[in-house]
Amino acid sequence: MELLECRLRIDDIDAFVADLAEIGDRYNVTIQAFDARYVADRAHLEQALAFxxxxxxxxxxxxxxxxxxxxxxxxxxxxxxxxxEMGVSKGDNRAVVLIDCAGTDAGESDSEETETAALEAVTDLEAFVERTGTLARQDKDTLCAFFDVPPAERAATDASLAALVRERVALLEVEK
Incomplete structure (x- = not known):
């Protein structure tokens, strides 16, 4: 799995999604773009991918x-x-783009090369503005609201907010 932390400026969301799909097809990878405000950390996306x-x-x-x-x-x-709601939207976005080629017949080193090539193709899109560390800081208010983490829960534990978000992801697996 490769993550591209970046800024995007999207004029047409449907065209952007079509561009990602075309890159995914060309490189035989899965691509999903997230609004970085809703991503707790890298482990959050690794866990979602595994589930x-x-x-x-x-x-x-x-x-x-x-x-x-x-x-x-x-x-x-x-x-x-x-x-x-967790996806990117029209306008300026602090984003995280996940690229993964698991499930293909490529070997591990081939997978890494393929993911890197697909990542570079995403940076060539018109919507791409720049690479920037979008996961370096959490939007705690957005994460708490979206994942329904009340202040009382945060006060009752020494677990990080990222750990509480990952717990919500894990609970989805249990609840289905």
Whole structure:
């Protein structure tokens, strides 16, 4: 899995999604773009990816598309409409773009090269502005509101906010 932390300026969301799909098809990778405000940390997306893959292996996936299933797990929701809030939108975005070629016949080193090539193709898109550390700081208010982490819960534990978000992702797996 490769992550591209960046700024995007999206004029047409449908065209941007089509561009990502075309790159995904060209490199045989899964690509999902997230609004960085909703991503707790790298481990959050790694966990969502692992659960999505397990759902496909077991035939328990909700979405037909792997990228959408990853989005559902990252959002901790089974409703696609609610999970889409976590995606990028028209205008300026602090974003994280996940690129993964698991499930292909490529070897590990080939997978890394393929993911890197796909990542570079994303940076060539018109919507790409710059690479920047979008996961370096959390938007705690957005994370708490989106993942329903009340102040009382935060006060009752020494767990990090990222750990509480990952717990919500794990609970989705348990609740289905």
């Amino acid at each position: 999505a893959d397990r759902a496909f292996e077991r035939g328990e996936n909700v979405a037909r598309d792997r990228a959408v299933e990853i989005l559902l797990y990252a959002a901790g929701r089974r409703q696609i409409d609610r999970a889409l």
